[in-house]
Amino acid sequence: MLEAISRYGARIISNTEQTIAACRGRGELIQGPQISEFERAFEKFHGCGRAISASYGRMAFFYLLKAFDFPPGSEIVFPALTFWVVPELAKVSGLKIVFADVDPATYTLDPASLERVITDRTRAVVPTHLYGLSCDMDKILSIAARHRLAVIEDCAHALGATYRGRLVGTLGDASFFSFQTLKPLNTYGGGMALIHDPAIADRVAGFVSAEKWPDEKRVLGRLGSGRWQRRMIRPGVFTYTAFPILWAASWFMARPDVYLWEKIRPLSPLPDSYIERYSNVQAAIGLAGLSRLADWNSATQAHARVMNEALQGLVGVQAPIVPPEQTHAYYQYCVYGPDRDDILRRCIKRGVDVEILHVDVCSQLALFGDAQGKMPGAERAADAFQVPVYESLTDEQVHRVSDVVRDVLVKKQEVSRV
Ligand SMILES: Cc1ncc(COP(=O)(O)O)c(C=O)c1O
Numbered sequence: 001m002l003e004a005i006s007r008y009g010a011r012i013i014s015n016t017e018q019t020i021a022a023c024r025g026r027g028e029l030i031q032g033p034q035i036s037e038f039e040r041a042f043e044k045f046h047g048c049g050r051a052i053s054a055s056y057g058r059m060a061f062f063y064l065l066k067a068f069d070f071p072p073g074s075e076i077v078f079p080a081l082t083f084w085v086v087p088e089l090a091k092v093s094g095l096k097i098v099f100a101d102v103d104p105a106t107y108t109l110d111p112a113s114l115e116r117v118i119t120d121r122t123r124a125v126v127p128t129h130l131y132g133l134s135c136d137m138d139k140i141l142s143i144a145a146r147h148r149l150a151v152i153e154d155c156a157h158a159l160g161a162t163y164r165g166r167l168v169g170t171l172g173d174a175s176f177f178s179f180q181t182l183k184p185l186n187t188y189g190g191g192m193a194l195i196h197d198p199a200i201a202d203r204v205a206g207f208v209s210a211e212k213w214p215d216e217k218r219v220l221g222r223l224g225s226g227r228w229q230r231r232m233i234r235p236g237v238f239t240y241t242a243f244p245i246l247w248a249a250s251w252f253m254a255r256p257d258v259y260l261w262e263k264i265r266p267l268s269p270l271p272d273s274y275i276e277r278y279s280n281v282q283a284a285i286g287l288a289g290l291s292r293l294a295d296w297n298s299a300t301q302a303h304a305r306v307m308n309e310a311l312q313g314l315v316g317v318q319a320p321i322v323p324p325e326q327t328h329a330y331y332q333y334c335v336y337g338p339d340r341d342d343i344l345r346r347c348i349k350r351g352v353d354v355e356i357l358h359v360d361v362c363s364q365l366a367l368f369g370d371a372q373g374k375m376p377g378a379e380r381a382a383d384a385f386q387v388p389v390y391e392s393l394t395d396e397q398v399h400r401v402s403d404v405v406r407d408v409l410v411k412k413q414e415v416s417r418v
Contacts, residue, residue, distance in 0.1 A: 004243035005397055006233040007355040009390030010226070011186045011296050013288040020223060023281040029220075030213050032280030038287045042192055045290060046170050049194040050201040052208055053278035057156045057178030057191030058085050060204075061126075062274075064174050064193050065093040067203035068150055074123035077149075079109040079135075080363040080378035082128045084264050086154060087362055087371075090126075092268045097371040098122070099363040104380040105321050107131055107334060111139035113377070118143070124150040129158035129168045130359065131386075132184070132329030133322065137163050137171045144172075152176070156191075157331035159184040160297045164325045169194050179282070181226045184297070184329055185289050187282040188226035214276040223281070235397070243353065250348040257355070264360070264367055296391045297329055303389035303398045304330045310402035311335065314409050332358050334384040337409055344385055346408040352401050355386040 013019070023029050035053055042051035054060040070076070072094045078087045080099040087097045101113035107130045114125060125144055127135035135153075144151045151172030158168045159177055169175035174195040179187035195201040231237055249256050267274075304320070311319045318336040322328045332355075337343050340356060347354045361382050362368055363375040387405055389398065 002239075002351045003235045004239040004247075004351040005235055005353060005388055005393070005401055006238045006242070007353040007386065007388050008182050008233050009388065009392040010181050010230040010233065011184070011289065011292075011391055012230060013285060013292060015288070016285060019284050019288060020281055023284055029216055029281045030279050032284075034280050034283040034287055035278060038283035038290070039192070041287055041290055042194070045293075046167050046194060048170050049174075049196050050198065050205075052193045052195070052201065052204050053283065054191045054193065054208055055211070055214070055274055055276050055278055056189065057176050057180070057183075058089050059274050060176035060191040060193035061086060061152065061154070062089045062093065062270075063204045063207045064152055064176060064195070064200070065090060065095065065124075066207055067195075067200045068124065068152075068174075069203075070095060070123040070150075073121065075119060075121045077114055077117055077122060077125040078362065079126075079128050079130070080361060080375035081107060081130060081381050082126075082154065082359055082362055083156070084360045084362055084365060084367065085262065085267065086126065086128070088267050088367060091368075092266075092270065095124075096121070097368055099368070099371050099373065099375060099378075100125075101375045101377040102130070102381055103136075104377045105318075106133055106136075106323065107381045107384070108133060108135040109140065110377055111136055111143055114140060115143050118147050118149070122147060122149060124152060126152050126154050127172065128154035128156075129161060131320075131334055132158045132161055132331035133320070134158065134161055134163035134168045134171075134326050136323070141171065150174075156180075156183060158329050160293050161329040162327045173197065174200065179286060181229050184331060185286060185293060186226070187286040187289065189222050190278045190282045190286070208277060211275055211277050214273075214279055218273065218276075219279045219281060238353075239351075243351075246348055246353060250345045264365060266367065299391040300330045300389055301328070303391070303393060304328065304333055306398050306402050307333055307335075307387060307389055307405070310406040311409070314406070315413060317409055330389055332386045333389040334381075334386050335405070336384050338412055340383055340385050343408055343412065346411075347404055350404045350408070352404045353388070354405070356384075357382050358386055
């Protein structure tokens with residue numbers, strides 16, 4: 001059987017197990033000096049701000065909202081295409097959610113749409129650098145300055161991506177990052193806030209330090225499920241485990257993968273696992289990973305170039321657009337093509353697991369009640385499919401992915417010409 005290639009790849013430091021064992025040996029699995037070392041290294045990497053770690057990226061955002069202390073009922077604008085948890089946590093914080101549309105060419109917040117939804121109650125905007133590409137920050141920052149809005153960048157997908165020579169996360173008032181297993185920096189969960197105003201930073205630090213430390217069992221459980229997840233997506237294992245299920249489901253256009261996603265639900269009261277601190281062992285893994293980030297991002301970008309070449313010249317097919325003076329981190333490589341679901345099925349049948357809609361069209365979710373509405377850009381962006389270009393693919397695997405995807409698209413063009 002041909003080896004199947006998973007849609008996901010985790011970035012792993014080679015000495016993960018030794019790092020865990022060393023922290024354990026020193027009795028520093030939960031508390032220890034690596035937490036502040038990682039935070040200082042994160043600040044140094046970005047060249048500004050104060051970095052404060054948290055149990056999740058979403059909780060870094062939650063503490064930021066608490067620290068900004070917007071009046072209850074203030075409006076906060078999100079792109080309609082984002083991970084549902086982020087606006088939900090703003091709702092939990094007492095804010096009113098407003099969605100603006102995205103530009104389907106870049107999948108990121110459309111500044112013109114942002115401007116249209118601002119009212120005299122709007123206090124903040126959350127530009128999400130979706131899939132690894134920065135939003136159009138000059139325009140967003142100038143709108144925000146005109147309306148006196150705080151700008152909180154969602155960098156969960158885009159650590160290391162740049163906009164006009166500056167790293168994302170350094171452009172607004174504050175930003176947050178995710179270290180979940182499949183993210184650009186994997187510490188098997190966790191997140192970071194990066195803040196420029198010292199008073200806001202002090203408040204975030206106060207909220208974080210008031211939380212309890214996680215117990216060892218929970219942290220070891222997280223490391224264990226990360227280990228399991230990274231094994232399951234290795235081609236040699238994936239081919240014989242999850243892939244046959246996806247392959248069988250593709251004949252019926254069923255989506256068994258949706259059962260792996262976090263169930264969309266209200267998050268009030270906050271789940272217990274959210275309200276605790278980030279652990280030392282995860283920070284130790286993050287420190288080692290941060291020094292590899294540039295290489296990981298370059299490898300992913302090289303894979304994206306292979307895909308770009310493979311898709312060149314195909315009519316009706318759109319590879320990711322990278323505006324001038326930006327670098328893309330390619331957390332997801334999104335492609336528009338004719339008849340997405342059929343493309344998906346054909347790729348899976350040939351051993352390449354492609355994905356659709358990695359995040360949510362939040363403006364269509366009942367969870368957001370009044371904020372629901374038509375967002376043509378986000379709805380169009382949901383038609384894209386996502387091709388694996390992650391760092392851990394070998395050259396041979398990347399070429400196989402690009403050959404299969406190109407061949408499927410060429411065949412579809414031939415059929416449509418007949
Ligand atoms: C766009 C976006 N923002 C924020 C987050 C939240 O990150 P975390 O899972 O670390 O809370 C995610 C997680 O997948 C995400 O996709």
